[in-house]
Amino acid sequence: MSRTITTKETNQLFDFCRKHYVQHYDLQVELVDHLASAIEEQWQENPQLEFETALKYSFSKFGIYGFSKIKEQKQKELARKYNRLLWQYFMDFYRWPKMLMTLAITLALFTVLKLVDSIAWVLVPYFAFLVISGTIYSFFISPKKIKFHTLGNKKFMLIEHMKSLQLTVAVISQLPISMYNLSRDFGIFSLHQPWALLLISFCIISFNIVLWGYFFYIPEKVKQHFIQQFPEFAL
Amino acid sequence: MQKNQLYKGSLSTIVLKLLNDKGKMYGYQITREVEKITTGELVITEGALYPTLHKLEAKGLLSVDIKTVNNRPRKYYFLTENGKKETVNMLNEMKAFIQNMDVLLNPKLT
Numbered sequence: 001m002s003r004t005i006t007t008k009e010t011n012q013l014f015d016f017c018r019k020h021y022v023q024h025y026d027l028q029v030e031l032v033d034h035l036a037s038a039i040e041e042q043w044q045e046n047p048q049l050e051f052e053t054a055l056k057y058s059f060s061k062f063g064i065y066g067f068s069k070i071k072e073q074k075q076k077e078l079a080r081k082y083n084r085l086l087w088q089y090f091m092d093f094y095r096w097p098k099m100l101m102t103l104a105i106t107l108a109l110f111t112v113l114k115l116v117d118s119i120a121w122v123l124v125p126y127f128a129f130l131v132i133s134g135t136i137y138s139f140f141i142s143p144k145k146i147k148f149h150t151l152g153n154k155k156f157m158l159i160e161h162m163k164s165l166q167l168t169v170a171v172i173s174q175l176p177i178s179m180y181n182l183s184r185d186f187g188i189f190s191l192h193q194p195w196a197l198l199l200i201s202f203c204i205i206s207f208n209i210v211l212w213g214y215f216f217y218i219p220e221k222v223k224q225h226f227i228q229q230f231p232e233f234a235l
Numbered sequence: 236m237q238k239n240q241l242y243k244g245s246l247s248t249i250v251l252k253l254l255n256d257k258g259k260m261y262g263y264q265i266t267r268e269v270e271k272i273t274t275g276e277l278v279i280t281e282g283a284l285y286p287t288l289h290k291l292e293a294k295g296l297l298s299v300d301i302k303t304v305n306n307r308p309r310k311y312y313f314l315t316e317n318g319k320k321e322t323v324n325m326l327n328e329m330k331a332f333i334q335n336m337d338v339l340l341n342p343k344l345t
Contacts, residue, residue, distance in 0.1 A: 010307045029301065030262055033309045034281065037263035040305075063282045073286035083294035229299055 003043040005036040009051055016055065020067050024149070024157040026229070027074055031067060035059065078161050082218055088212045090206070109201040110194075119124060119200065120189040127176035130211075134173020137215055142166050147233065162222045169214045242273060246287050248329050249273075251296065251314065258264040259300065259311040262288065288312060296321050 013032040022028055038058035042049055059066070093102045115117050115121070182187055191197065226233075242249075246269075253268055254260055260268070262285065269279045291297045296318035300311045314322065 004305045005305045005307065028312045029308045033261060033304075033307055034263045034266075036305070036307055037261075059332075061281055063280055065282055069282050070285045074289045077286075077289045077293035084293075125263070229301060233236075 002040070003047050004040055005215050008035065012051075013055070016059075017067065022067050022071055022162065023155050025073075025154040026157050027067075027071060031070075032076060057233070067090050074157065078157060082165065082221070085221055086210070086218060089217050093209050100167055102209075106198075106201045106205045107205060113197040113201060114194070118189050119191060119197070120183075123183060123189065123200075124180065127180050130173055130176045132227070134170065134211075138166065138170040139171065141215075141221070142169070156226070156230070158182065158222060158226050158229075158231075163217060165214065165222075169211070172214065242276065243283060246279070246283060247291060247327065248325045250284075250287055250291065251325060253316065254297070254312060254314050255319065255322045260312045261309050261311050282328075291318070 010032060012042060013027055013035050017028045017031050028219070035055060035058050038061070039051065041053040042054045042057065092098055109122075113122055116122055158176075188200070192198070239267070245294065249269055249272075251264060253265060253272075257268070261269075266281065266284055267281050269284075292299060292314070295315060297312045297317075298315045300313065302310050302311060303309070
């Protein structure tokens with residue numbers, strides 16, 4: 001039986017990752033196992049080899065960039081993954097059969113916009129509604145959406161990504177404030193042409209789908225993926 | 236160097252094919268297997284392997300499973316249903332590419 005990495009040495013490897021700026025447990029797990037496997041393989045040939053020497057050699061195989069390239073790439077891929085999911089979620093509303101519902105709502109909104117004297121009667125309350133619901137979401141709903149154990153203060157890239165997404169949502173939900181000024185300055189409130197009203201209806205409905213996706217769909221997906229990978233940390 | 240570049244462009248295909256043949260594998264095991272099948276021609280650097288794995292995972296072609304081995308957590312990768320379909324596509328593309336290159340390199344004189 002050849003020598004294997006002890007629990008103490010495993011902890012040393014986790015420390016080693018932290019020292020090399022890998023703070024997220026989901027990435028540390030993989031790098032620690034890689035280093036440990038590489039060290040154990042060296043021990044098969046030379047059981048007397050010092051742990052530190054073997055570690056140094058194994059780490060050198062990561063090249064001059066060390067862990068930094070891997071970390072950067074993983075963050076990028078994670079963002080791409082959830083952007084892709086959001087896009088699919090959005091497109092789903094414009095595919096059969098959901099498309100029927102989306103078009104019906106868009107047409108209903110279009111009809112209302114056509115009936116009122118000025119579309120400001122609809123848009124201003126809508127902007128107000130967005131700001132209020134965005135604020136309620138950011139302060140009350142979002143913090144409760146995902147609850148996790150923070151065992152030994154572990155940080156997860158997936159959760160960090162989720163937090164940064166929620167910051168985006170908070171910013172997006174405040175956009176209507178500037179949209180009000182823009183609408184006034186560009187004379188959108190006095191628009192009456194059917195094509196313009198139809199376009200506005202389409203934009204509002206699409207914006208709401210994206211927002212709904214950010215508010216509820218993506219956090220649900222992140223939670224699902226997290227529980228799948230780290231069931232021991234999820235409540 | 237040139238040889239390495241050629242292999243690197245096919246790293247995703249190599250990884251998918253390996254997982255297709257072997258089922259579940261972990262990062263270090265994949266590195267060693269790739270070295271073995273390319274008879275050491277391609278010493279796959281860790282800096283290239285993990286981004287490839289993370290990219291394939293983000294695309295939904297791979298899924299992961301974490302198990303405890305030798306007192307430490309180990310992340311295993313395996314093909315998803317989409318991954319299996321994509322492997323077939325990528326291998327077909329690769330075969331077509333090899334055939335075309337063969338025609339290009341060995342033109343039949345008539």
